[in-house]
Amino acid sequence: MRQFVSLIFIVLLSSGVAAADNDISAMLALADEVKTKKPAQFVEMLDEVSQRLDEMNTEELNWYKYLDGFRLGFSGKPDAALANYDEVIAATENVNLLARAISAKVNIYAITRDIANGYTEIQNLMAIIDDVDADARLNIYVILSIFYNQIGDYESALSSADYVINNPQIERTACFAKTTRNEALINLGIADSVTSFDEAIVYCESAQELIPTAFNVLHKSSYLITTGAEQDALRLLETRKPLFEKTQYPISMSAYHAQLAELLIHQSELEEAKKHAEIALSFTTSTGLTKPKIQATQVLSAYYEQQGDLQEALAYARKSAEIEKAYLDDIKVNQLAIQKAKNEMLEKESQIKLLDKENDLLKIQAALNREQQDYNQLAIIGLMLIVTTGLIWIIYSRKMTHQLRKLAHFDGLTKIPNRRHFTQLGEAAISYHQKTSQPISFIIFDLDLFKRVNDDYGHAVGDWALKAAARTALSIGRKQDIVGRLGGEEFALILPGCDKSKAIKVANDCREAIARIDTSETGHKFDITASFGVTDSHQSGYKFDQLYANADAALYISKDNGRNCAYTFDRAPVMTDSEIFSKAGAV
Numbered sequence: 354m355r356q357f358v359s360l361i362f363i364v365l366l367s368s369g370v371a372a373a374d375n376d377i378s379a380m381l382a383l384a385d386e387v388k389t390k391k392p393a394q395f396v397e398m399l400d401e402v403s404q405r406l407d408e409m410n411t412e413e414l415n416w417y418k419y420l421d422g423f424r425l426g427f428s429g430k431p432d433a434a435l436a437n438y439d440e441v442i443a444a445t446e447n448v449n450l451l452a453r454a455i456s457a458k459v460n461i462y463a464i465t466r467d468i469a470n471g472y473t474e475i476q477n478l479m480a481i482i483d484d485v486d487a488d489a490r491l492n493i494y495v496i497l498s499i500f501y502n503q504i505g506d507y508e509s510a511l512s513s514a515d516y517v518i519n520n521p522q523i524e525r526t527a528c529f530a531k532t533t534r535n536e537a538l539i540n541l542g543i544a545d546s547v548t549s550f551d552e553a554i555v556y557c558e559s560a561q562e563l564i565p566t567a568f569n570v571l572h573k574s575s576y577l578i579t580t581g582a583e584q585d586a587l588r589l590l591e592t593r594k595p596l597f598e599k600t601q602y603p604i605s606m607s608a609y610h611a612q613l614a615e616l617l618i619h620q621s622e623l624e625e626a627k628k629h630a631e632i633a634l635s636f637t638t639s640t641g642l643t644k645p646k647i648q649a650t651q652v653l654s655a656y657y658e659q660q661g662d663l664q665e666a667l668a669y670a671r672k673s674a675e676i677e678k679a680y681l682d683d684i685k686v687n688q689l690a691i692q693k694a695k696n697e698m699l700e701k702e703s704q705i706k707l708l709d710k711e712n713d714l715l716k717i718q719a720a721l722n723r724e725q726q727d728y729n730q731l732a733i734i735g736l737m738l739i740v741t742t743g744l745i746w747i748i749y750s751r752k753m754t755h756q757l758r759k760l761a762h763f764d765g766l767t768k769i770p771n772r773r774h775f776t777q778l779g780e781a782a783i784s785y786h787q788k789t790s791q792p793i794s795f796i797i798f799d800l801d802l803f804k805r806v807n808d809d810y811g812h813a814v815g816d817w818a819l820k821a822a823a824r825t826a827l828s829i830g831r832k833q834d835i836v837g838r839l840g841g842e843e844f845a846l847i848l849p850g851c852d853k854s855k856a857i858k859v860a861n862d863c864r865e866a867i868a869r870i871d872t873s874e875t876g877h878k879f880d881i882t883a884s885f886g887v888t889d890s891h892q893s894g895y896k897f898d899q900l901y902a903n904a905d906a907a908l909y910i911s912k913d914n915g916r917n918c919a920y921t922f923d924r925a926p927v928m929t930d931s932e933i934f935s936k937a938g939a940v
Contacts, residue, residue, distance in 0.1 A: 377402065377409055381416050388423055390561045392601050399424055415445045419454055429603065431461045448484045455481075456496040463503035471500060491517050491526055498533035502540070511537040528557040532565040535572045544576050567597050567605045574612060587616045607636030611645035614652040627656045647677050678772075678840050764838040766816055767823035775837025779847045780897045782835060786849060787895035794848040794856030794889040795900035797908045798826075798863065801882045801916040803842040814875045821870050822881065829863040845904070853889040853921055860885040860919040868917065884911035885919035892922055 384398040399420055409417060422437030434457070441454040455478050462471035478493055485493070494513045501510035514534035517526060531553035538544040550573035557566040570593045577586035590613045597609045610633035617626035630652040637646045654669035762774040770778060779795075786793040800806075800822055807815040819842065826836045826844055835847040846863075848856050867883045886908030893903040903922040910920040 377405060377413055378416075381413060381420065384420055385416075388420065389564055392427065392563075396424060412445065412447060412450075415441045415447070415450060419450060419457070422454070422457060426457065426461060427602070431465055435461055448481060449486060449489050452478060452481060452485050452489055452493060456493060459496055459500050460503075463500045466504070468504060471504070475500070488523060488526065491520060491522050491530075495526060495529045495533065498530065498537070502533055502536050505540075507537040507540045510534075511541070524556060525560040525562060528553065528560045528562050528565050531556055532569055532572075535569060539572050539575055547573055547576060550576060563596065563600045564602050564605060567593075567600050567602070567609070570596065571605070571608055571612065578612075578616070583616055583619060587613070587620065590616065603636045607633050607645040609633075610636065611648040611652075615648050618652045618655050621659075623656050623659060626652050630656070643676060643679070647673055650676065767820050767838050769823050769827070770835070770837040772837065772839045775835065775839070775845060775847075776897060778835050778837075782847055782849050783890070783895050783897055783900070786890065791850055792852040792890050793895075793900075794851040794853060794859075794887065795893070795904045796846040796848065796856060796860050796863075796885060796887050797839070797901070797904040798844055798846075798860070798883045798885040799908060799912070800842040800867075801884055801912075806879065806881075810875065810877045810879065814877060817875050818870075818872070818881055821872075822867055822883065825866045825870060826863055829859060829866055845901075851889070852891060853887065853923075856887050856889055857919060857921060860887050864917065864919055882917035884908060884916045886911060886922070887919060888922040 380398060380402045384395055384402065387398070388395040399417075402417065403421075406414065406417070418437045419441050422434040422441070425431075425437065426434035438454040438458050438461075442451060442458075445451050445454070455474050459471055459474045459478065462468070462474060475497065478496070482490055482493055494516045498510045498513035498517070501507065501513060510533060514530045514537065517530035518534065522530070531549070535544070535549055535553055538549065544550075550569055553569045554566055554573070557569060570589065574586040574589050577583070577589065590609065597606055600606070610629040614626045614629035614633060617629060630649040633645050633649040637643075637649070650669045650673035654666050654673060656666075657663075657669060658666035762770060764771045783793055800818065803815065803818070806818055819838075822842075822844065823836070823838065826846060830836055830846060830848070833849050835849075837845050839845050846859070848859060851859070864883055864885055867881055870881045872879050872881065886904040886906065888900055888903040888907060890900070893900045907920040907922040911918050914920070
């Protein structure tokens with residue numbers, strides 16, 4: 354799984370603010386010019402000009418707040434950056450600066466996966482696109498391309514980038530447009546040569562833009578890997594190390610070291626691979642990026658496996674699997690969020706069109722009243738038809754929104770809460786029981802050797818078995834118990850008010866009930882069994898992640914001890930897999 358990153362927080366619009374003949378405006382203009390070319394110099398200049406806030410006029414202050422918002426976003430403080438941009442949007446009378454502030458918000462909503470607000474700000478941008486100058490208009494389309502890449506809508510990203518490239522533009526704008534286009538091509542799997550990457554690198558180096566140059570190097574390396582030219586990709590990354598260090602940009606650094614670690618482990622350069630994987634993980638702490646984290650943990654798992662440390666190898670393998678599972682869940686949720694946002698945009702557009710039509714009809718009605726009263730009835734009937742159509746559309750859109758929300762919360766096969774919704778419900782229940790000092794238990798169970806069911810009888814029978822197991826778990830639990838599907842053949846229960854002893858009884862009751870499932874309905878006779886892991890708040894505390902980890906550790910003990918059994922985690926909460934495995938106990 355390759356890492357393709359977007360140019361988040363790199364706001365592209367040329368200044369668009371008329372510089373007055375004074376040194377403050379000149380300093381702001383220069384800082385604006387170098388912010389992506391020389392990030393360290395940009396920060397120094399901004400610190401210097403911040404000492405003269407009381408000398409600034411209104412638009413200079415707005416300009417400064419915008420640049421300071423860029424600095425905050427670049428350093429990983431999106432909430433503080435949003436506050437700055439909102440102040441600029443509320444105060445500025447310069448339409449180009451307004452467009453830049455809105456564009457910056459679009460970038461932040463992309464990285465924070467706030468799709469709905471991102472689309473709202475895109476609507477705000479499109480509302481003023483005819484008022485900005487030609488260069489600013491092209492740069493808005495670059496912003497759209499960046500946003501669409503970040504949320505995974507690569508076709509829209511490619512379309513927006515092509516719009517910019519097919520119109521006259523300055524070198525810097527072309528650099529960013531070619532970069533976002535390359536990212537979309539890579540993710541769509543339709544890049545067919547290194548030419549487009551080399552061309553973008555030349556453009557960006559000529560424009561002295563370090564960060565997009567770095568992203569194009571990553572894109573080119575990823576393309577080389579897909580064509581089997583790993584040695585060329587490795588040489589490219591190693592020779593470009595100074596470029597990435599100059600960017601001082603955590604997102605490009607995490608992607609660089611993760612990809613380099615992956616290439617090095619394939620070359621059996623174990624210690625170098627380990628070093629770069631650990632560096633990549635250190636950068637993901639501030640960026641929150643998932644794909645470099647998956648790559649780095651996979652490399653560390655392979656490293657420890659080749660070193661013969663199977664316990665550490667297993668720990669990193671499990672960590673990588675958990676991150677990847679959460680990443681895939683996040684992609685599904687994002688797809689639903691994108692569709693929901695588009696539906697809401699369509700609904701708003703339909704409502705606006707409906708209001709426009711109503712206004713037009715009212716004007717026509719007034720004119721007809723003056724000229725010919727006999728047409729009143731016909732106009733009223735037409736108005737009623739349009740209003741009725743609009744109401745039907747609104748009802749339909751709300752129904753679709755409800756269905757999308759349901760899809761985002763519940764597993765489509767078993768109809769029980771999916772991993773994300775189960776986590777939300779569980780965290781709320783755990784928080785309440787902590788406040789009221791009541792016990793709460795956590796059970797994880799996994800259908801034993803489930804792959805054999807799919808292999809021997811087909812996926813339709815496997816789906817039947819998953820639904821039967823979910824129904825059984827629901828029938829064993831109480832009304833207040835929370836049952837969810839974590840993914841695949843793995844399920845979990847949260848038992849409010851139950852300590853470990855009660856939870857073990859529930860686990861064994863559920864285990865025995867699953868073993869009694871009659872499979873004759875499928876036309877096949879086979880056994881279904883499950884392995885269980887149990888813990889409670891007395892053992893593991895009131896943190897969802899710790900309860901999950903300890904119950905999961907107990908589940909692995911159950912699997913290792915013959916399956917179709919239940920084990921409990923019988924010691925104080927711990928954080929490392931090695932301690933979990935050494936201290937878990939059987940029931």
